[in-house]
Amino acid sequence: MAHIVILGAGTGGMAAAYEMRHKLDKEHQITVINERDYFQFVPSNPWVAVGWREAEEISFAIEPHLKKHDIDFIAQRVDQIDPDQKTLLLDNQQEVSYDQLLIMTGPKLAFDEVPGAGPDGGHTQSVCSLPHALTSYNNLEALCENPGPVVVGAMAGASCFGPAYEYAFILNKELQNRKIRDQVPMTFVTSEPYIGHLGLGGVGDSKSMLESDLRNHHIKWICNAKVSRVDEETMYVDEHNEDGEVIKRHELPFKHAMMLPAFKGVDSVAQVPELCNPRGFVIVDKHQRSPIYPEIWSAGVCIAIPPTEATPVPTGVPKTGYMIESMVTAIVENVAAVLKGEEPHALATWNAICLADMGDTGAAFVAIPQIPPRNVSWFKKGKWVHLAKVAFEKYFIRKMKTGNPEPFYERQILKMIGVERLKE
Numbered sequence: 001m002a003h004i005v006i007l008g009a010g011t012g013g014m015a016a017a018y019e020m021r022h023k024l025d026k027e028h029q030i031t032v033i034n035e036r037d038y039f040q041f042v043p044s045n046p047w048v049a050v051g052w053r054e055a056e057e058i059s060f061a062i063e064p065h066l067k068k069h070d071i072d073f074i075a076q077r078v079d080q081i082d083p084d085q086k087t088l089l090l091d092n093q094q095e096v097s098y099d100q101l102l103i104m105t106g107p108k109l110a111f112d113e114v115p116g117a118g119p120d121g122g123h124t125q126s127v128c129s130l131p132h133a134l135t136s137y138n139n140l141e142a143l144c145e146n147p148g149p150v151v152v153g154a155m156a157g158a159s160c161f162g163p164a165y166e167y168a169f170i171l172n173k174e175l176q177n178r179k180i181r182d183q184v185p186m187t188f189v190t191s192e193p194y195i196g197h198l199g200l201g202g203v204g205d206s207k208s209m210l211e212s213d214l215r216n217h218h219i220k221w222i223c224n225a226k227v228s229r230v231d232e233e234t235m236y237v238d239e240h241n242e243d244g245e246v247i248k249r250h251e252l253p254f255k256h257a258m259m260l261p262a263f264k265g266v267d268s269v270a271q272v273p274e275l276c277n278p279r280g281f282v283i284v285d286k287h288q289r290s291p292i293y294p295e296i297w298s299a300g301v302c303i304a305i306p307p308t309e310a311t312p313v314p315t316g317v318p319k320t321g322y323m324i325e326s327m328v329t330a331i332v333e334n335v336a337a338v339l340k341g342e343e344p345h346a347l348a349t350w351n352a353i354c355l356a357d358m359g360d361t362g363a364a365f366v367a368i369p370q371i372p373p374r375n376v377s378w379f380k381k382g383k384w385v386h387l388a389k390v391a392f393e394k395y396f397i398r399k400m401k402t403g404n405p406e407p408f409y410e411r412q413i414l415k416m417i418g419v420e421r422l423k424e
């Protein structure tokens with residue numbers, strides 16, 4: 001009998017737990033460890049931040065759902081990983097040993113890289129976690145009582161740009177709904193070299209389409225932007241040229257600012273010798289396995305993927321749900337093979353498929369492979385994307401509760417956009 005421990009119960013960890021249970025004989029024990037006792041559907045956080053969702057609608061207690069599938073759950077933070085002894089030390093000093101460890105810890109939010117940034121003691125808001133989105137909503141209410149300028153965007157080193165665009169357009173819609181948009185000048189500030197780069201070197205005509213949308217919604221923008229610090233009501237932004245030289249220093253006043261931070265790997269993972277790159281992201285081979293520790297596998301935001309291209313201000317590659325599911329499926333196959341004494345063989349397809357809500361419309365993109373040049377590079381806009389994202393939210397939360405092991409993204413999204421051929 002083997003003990004499989006899954007560290008992290010987010011998009012990757014929950015899917016891995018159910019898929020692993022489905023795949024392995026019952027004699028094997030599966031334990032999920034997560035620092036919080038609830039699951040949050042991260043893509044809905046921007047909606048929480050404008051009051052379009054309640055916390056209870058997009059989160060649920062993990063334990064009862066995993067229990068139904070004979071999966072153990074521990075709600076504790078993992079503070080240390082000892083890969084030689086194959087043990088984990090938890091926040092409550094409990095020690096857990098493993099035979100195979102799946103690391104799916106998502107990002108550490110590196111607000112500390114920009115003085116004055118972040119919701120915990122800083123002056124900018126975030127939609128990266130449910131508590132942050134709730135705090136951001138309170139800040140938005142204050143803005144609505146006393147309207148003034150807004151800044152939305154992504155810091156240097158950020159890798160997740162879609163939610164910044166989503167939040168800008170959603171916020172625009174909410175301010176229009178409240179009939180105060182005319183009192184709120186908006187600026188989009190991004191480390192991307194151009195609008196629509198998305199950390200992916202652009203997808204289809206994402207540049208023109210998103211520029212056009214920002215113009216249509218009267219949102220100004222600054223690209224190649226590095227936020228150097230944030231005061232209570234001012235953001236200090238250095239704009240760079242293609243050679244990485246500062247060409248303009250902006251002082252942007254704001255009443256409300258939502259800036260996505262750079263991501264790093266979480267401390268307990270980053271501290272394991274030789275497991276990670278300098279940013280604390282887990283280095284994996286083509287089978288999602290650590291080349292140094294064969295019992296360690298990793299998927300999701302916490303793995304190391306090199307940037308698509310060098311940019312004047314650093315940007316990273318986004319790791320989105322579709323590719324995370326594909327990584328998870330590969331790991332489950334490979335762990336099952338290893339437990340049978342076989343070699344790992346399954347490969348993840350690192351393709352990007354994403355739906356971004358824009359309030360009443362939305363934008364969808366498909367990038368296969370993720371890094372250009374591509375076989376498929378597709379970016380489309382329409383009301384159907386908004387509707388699809390709402391449907392997808394319901395479906396995904398249900399899937400995370402019930403453990404339906406069928407990969408949702410592949411079947412539903414590809415069917416919806418009529419590109420079944422992309423499966424290859």
Ligand SMILES: Cc1cc2nc3c(=O)[nH]c(=O)nc-3n(C[C@H](O)[C@H](O)[C@H](O)COP(=O)(O)OP(=O)(O)OC[C@H]3O[C@@H](n4cnc5c(N)ncnc54)[C@H](O)[C@@H]3O)c2cc1C
Pocket residue numbers: 007008009010011012013033034035036042043044045046076077078079104105106107127128129160163266268299300301302319320321322324353354355356
């Ligand atoms: C605001 C936002 C919106 C997004 N929207 C989309 C979208 O629409 N579509 C899309 O495809 N992708 C989207 N993404 C990207 C990506 O799909 C999500 O970030 C996704 O949640 C990543 O899954 P994950 O499993 O890697 O990490 P997470 O979902 O972040 O899960 C990691 C889990 O590990 C836990 N953990 C961390 N450290 C420890 C520790 N030491 N001990 C115990 N537990 C720990 C965390 O608490 C968390 O529960 C979005 C990302 C963000 C930030």
